[in-house]
Amino acid sequence: MTALLSEPVQKTSAGPPTNVLPRKRTNSPWLLYGFLTLTAATVVLPLYLIVLNSLKSTSGASVVTLRLPPALHFANYVDVLRSGILRAMGSTLLIAGSATLVVLALASSAAYVLARRDTWAAKIIRSLMAIGLLAPLQIIPEIKIIQVLGLEGTYWGVILIHSATWLPFSVFMYSGFIRGLPTELEEAAEIDGCRPLRVFFSVMFPLLRPVTLTLAVLLFTGVWNDFQISLYFITNQNMYTMPLTLFNFSGLHTADYNLVCADIVMTLLPIIVVFLFAQRYIVAGLTQGATKG
Amino acid sequence: MTYPALALFSVFFLAAIVGSLLLSFTNWSVYYPNDIQFNGISNFQELFNDPHFRAALENVVVFALVTTALMTGLGTALALVLNRRFRGRNVYRAIFFLPYLLSAYAVGYIFTFVLDPQHGLVNGFLRIVGLGALAKDWLGSPSLALLTVCAVQVWIGTGFAAVIVLAALQTVPQELKEAVALDGAGRIAEFRAVTVPFLMPALTVIVTINIIAGFRVFDLVEALTGGGPGYATEVINTLQYNSLGLGALGYASAIGLTQFAIIAAVTIPVMTRLQRKQLVQ
Numbered sequence: 001m002t003a004l005l006s007e008p009v010q011k012t013s014a015g016p017p018t019n020v021l022p023r024k025r026t027n028s029p030w031l032l033y034g035f036l037t038l039t040a041a042t043v044v045l046p047l048y049l050i051v052l053n054s055l056k057s058t059s060g061a062s063v064v065t066l067r068l069p070p071a072l073h074f075a076n077y078v079d080v081l082r083s084g085i086l087r088a089m090g091s092t093l094l095i096a097g098s099a100t101l102v103v104l105a106l107a108s109s110a111a112y113v114l115a116r117r118d119t120w121a122a123k124i125i126r127s128l129m130a131i132g133l134l135a136p137l138q139i140i141p142e143i144k145i146i147q148v149l150g151l152e153g154t155y156w157g158v159i160l161i162h163s164a165t166w167l168p169f170s171v172f173m174y175s176g177f178i179r180g181l182p183t184e185l186e187e188a189a190e191i192d193g194c195r196p197l198r199v200f201f202s203v204m205f206p207l208l209r210p211v212t213l214t215l216a217v218l219l220f221t222g223v224w225n226d227f228q229i230s231l232y233f234i235t236n237q238n239m240y241t242m243p244l245t246l247f248n249f250s251g252l253h254t255a256d257y258n259l260v261c262a263d264i265v266m267t268l269l270p271i272i273v274v275f276l277f278a279q280r281y282i283v284a285g286l287t288q289g290a291t292k293g
Numbered sequence: 294m295t296y297p298a299l300a301l302f303s304v305f306f307l308a309a310i311v312g313s314l315l316l317s318f319t320n321w322s323v324y325y326p327n328d329i330q331f332n333g334i335s336n337f338q339e340l341f342n343d344p345h346f347r348a349a350l351e352n353v354v355v356f357a358l359v360t361t362a363l364m365t366g367l368g369t370a371l372a373l374v375l376n377r378r379f380r381g382r383n384v385y386r387a388i389f390f391l392p393y394l395l396s397a398y399a400v401g402y403i404f405t406f407v408l409d410p411q412h413g414l415v416n417g418f419l420r421i422v423g424l425g426a427l428a429k430d431w432l433g434s435p436s437l438a439l440l441t442v443c444a445v446q447v448w449i450g451t452g453f454a455a456v457i458v459l460a461a462l463q464t465v466p467q468e469l470k471e472a473v474a475l476d477g478a479g480r481i482a483e484f485r486a487v488t489v490p491f492l493m494p495a496l497t498v499i500v501t502i503n504i505i506a507g508f509r510v511f512d513l514v515e516a517l518t519g520g521g522p523g524y525a526t527e528v529i530n531t532l533q534y535n536s537l538g539l540g541a542l543g544y545a546s547a548i549g550l551t552q553f554a555i556i557a558a559v560t561i562p563v564m565t566r567l568q569r570k571q572l573v574q
Contacts, residue, residue: 032379039371040388042448046407049414053406064406066414102301110298125295132306134560135553136509139533140546141312145305164305167298200294225396227512228530232537243398243512260402267399275394279387282394287460287495 047268054261061258073258080262084237085245089266092241094155096223099162103170103219106163108208111174112200116183132168137161139232146233158233162223170215173285177211178204214285217278221271242267310553316546323540336547346548348524349532350555352439356528357507357559360446365499367447368454369492375455376462386459389452397449401516404445408432432518435525442517442526446510454499461495462488501564508556529555 045066053061054076056069114122114129142161151157185207189199205212227243234244242263249263275282320332340346375386392400407414408431416428431441465488473483511530514520520527520535533548 029379032374032377036374036385040385043388043392043452045414046403046448049406050403063412064409065412065417106298106301110295113295122295125299128299128307129302131310132302134505134556135306135310136530136549136556137306138309138313138546138549138553140537140542140549141309141316142305144312145308149304160301160305164302167302167306171298196294221394225394225398225512227396227398227515231534243396246399246402257406264399264402268395271394271396272391275387275391279390283386283390283456283460287457 050261050264050268053258054265056258058256058258061256061261064257064261076258076262077266080259080266083259084240085242085263085266087238088240088242088245089270091155091239092224095158095162095241096220098155098159099166099223100216100219102159102163103166104212104215107167107170107215108174108205108212109200111171111178112204114171115175115178116186129168129171132165133172137165137229143232153236153239155239158229158239161229161233162226165229166219166222170219173215174208174211177208181207210281211285213278213281217274217282218285221274224271310550313546313550313553316543317550319543321543321546323542329543332543336544337551339544340547340551345524345527345532349520349527349529352524352526353508353510353528355439356443356446356510357504359440359443360450360507361500361503363443363447364450364454364503365496367451368499369458369496371451371455372458372462375459386452386456390456391452392449393453395449397512398516400449401445401513404448404517405432408441433522435522438518438522438525442514445517446507446513449513450503454503457495457499458492461492465491497564501560504563505556505560508552508559 049064049066052066052068053064055072055074056076057071057073060067060069110125114126146152146157146161149157151160185203186199189203190196194202224241225243226241227247230241230244231247234240237248240248246260246263246267249260317336318331318333319329320335321329371389375382375389406412408416410416410428410430410433413431415431416425419425419428429437432438469487470483473487478486509530510528511534514526514528514531515534518526520531529548529552533545533552536545536548
C-alpha cells in the first residue's frame with residue numbers, strides 16, 4: 001500500500017486535445033487515496049484476520065483477533081488436510097468442473113440456435129429459460145426427482161442440478177453475445193456445405209471464446225461456493241464440498257478456531273487464485289452485457 | 294441443438310416447478326408418504342397465518358430492499374471515485390470486486406468473528422477510537438441482527454455494483470458532457486442530464502440481480518445467525534430448511550412456490566419500469 005501512496009499522481013488530463021474544459025481537480029489526490037485505502041481496508045482486514053488466525057496455536061486462536069501470534073503454526077494446515085479436506089477439495093473440484101463443462105457445452109449450442117432463429121419453438125424455449133432466471137430451485141420436488149432417477153447420493157445428481165440451475169443465465173449470456181456477431185461467416189460455411197453442428201463447432205464456438213472464458217470462471221466459482229444445493233443433496237460425508245466441511249467443522253472442533261480459519265482459507269484460496277488470473281475476463285464479460293442496454 | 298439443453302433444464306428444473314405446483318396443494322408428509330391427499334389451498338392459508346412465515350417474509354423484503362438500495366447507491370459513488378484517473382486504480386477495483394466472488398457461507402462465518410461482541414474487529418475498533426459506547430452485540434440483538442446481516446451483504450456486493458457502473462461510465466460521450474458544461478450547467482445538473490441516462494442499463498441490471506438474489510438469500514443468513522435470534526433474521530429459505538426437518542413436505546413446497554411467486558411479482562414490474570425509463574430518456 002505504501003508503494004502506491006508514494007507514487008506521484010498524474011496531474012495532466014490524458015484526454016484527447018478536444019478537451020475544452022479539463023476536469024477540475026479540487027480534491028487533493030491524498031484525500032482520494034486516503035478514502036480508497038480506508039475502504040479497501042474494510043475489505044482486506046476481515047480476510048487478513050482469518051489468515052492470521054489460521055496460523056495461531058489452538059490456545060492463541062481461542063479468540064479470533066488481530067493480535068500477532070508469537071509463532072506461526074503452519075502445521076494447522078497439515079492437520080486440516082489430514083482431516084479429509086483434501087478429499088473435499090477434490091469433490092468440490094469434480095462437481096464444479098463437471099457442471100461448468102456441461103453448462104458451457106449445452107448453453108453455447110442452445111444459444112446459437114435460439115439467437116439465430118425466431119420460430120415459435122425458439123420463442124417458447126426462451127420464455128422457459130427466462131423462468132429459470134427468476135425461479136429459485138424448488139427443493140422438495142427436486143429431492144423426489146433425484147430419487148426417482150436413481151441419482152440419490154451420486155456426484156451426477158449434484159452436477160446435473162447445478163447445471164440445470166446455471167443453464168438459463170449462461171444461455172442468455174451466450175445469446176446476447178451471438179446476436180452481436182455478423183452472420184456472414186456462418187452463411188459462408190453453410191454454402192461450403194457445412195452441416196449446422198459443424199458450423200457451430202468449427203466457426204461459431206471459437207468466436208465465443210470471450211463469453212466462454214467469463215462464464216467458465218463464473219460457473220466454476222458459483223458452484224465451488226454453493227452451500228444450499230450441497231446442504232440438501234449431499235448427505236454422504238465422502239462427497240462433502242468445501243462449504244459443507246466448514247458447516248461441519250465447527251461442530252467437530254468447537255474451540256479450534258485456528259483449524260476453522262485454516263479451513264476457511266482453503267475454501268477461499270482457490271477462488272482468489274482464479275480471480276487473480278482471470279480478473280480481466282470476469283470484469284469484461286460481466287460489464288459487456290450490462291452496459292449494452 | 295437446443296434439445297440437450299432443453300432436456301436437462303426440463304428434467305432438473307422445470308419438472309420441479311411443476312412438482313411444486315402439485316405438491317403445494319397436498320398434505321404430503323414424510324410420516325405418511327403413501328397417503329397423499331389434495332387439500333386445496335390449506336397449505337397457503339396455514340402459511341400466511343403462520344407468524345414465522347410472516348416474519349420471514351417481512352425480513353426478506355427488508356433485506357432485499359435495504360441491500361439493493363445501499364449496494365446500488367454506494368456502488369455508484371465508489372464507481373464515480375474510481376472513474377478518476379490515478380495510479381493503482383485497477384488494484385483498488387480488483388480489491389473491491391473480490392468479495393462478490395467469495396463463498397457467502399464462508400464470508401458469513403468470517404463475519405461471526407469480525408462482529409464478535411467481545412473480541413471482534415468492529416467493537417475493538419470502536420473502543421480504540423473512543424466510541425466504546427457504540428459497541429453492540431451486532432448479531433445477538435434482535436433489533437440489530439437483520440440490519441447487521443444487510444451490512445455484511447453490502448460488504449459483499451458493493452464492489453460488484455461499482456464495477457458495473459464504472460463500465461457504464463465509460464460509455465458516456467465526453468463531447469456531450471462538455472457541451473452541457475459549456476451551456477453553463479453545474480456538475481450536479483450535468484450528472485443528472487447526461488451521465489444518469491447512460492447509467493440506466495447498468496442500474497437496471499444491478500437492481501434486478503440484487504433484488505432476485507435478496508429474496509433468495511440463504512448461505513449468508515445460515516452462517517451468520519441461522520435465522521435467529523428468535524426469528525429476527527429468519528428468511529424464506531431458512532424457514533424452508535427448518536420446516537423440511539418437520540417432515541411437512543407439502544407445506545415446504547408451498548414455501549418454495551410462494552417464494553417464486555413473490556420474486557416474479559416484485560421483479561417483473563421493476564424490470565419493465567426501469568427499462569421503460571431507459572427508452573424515454
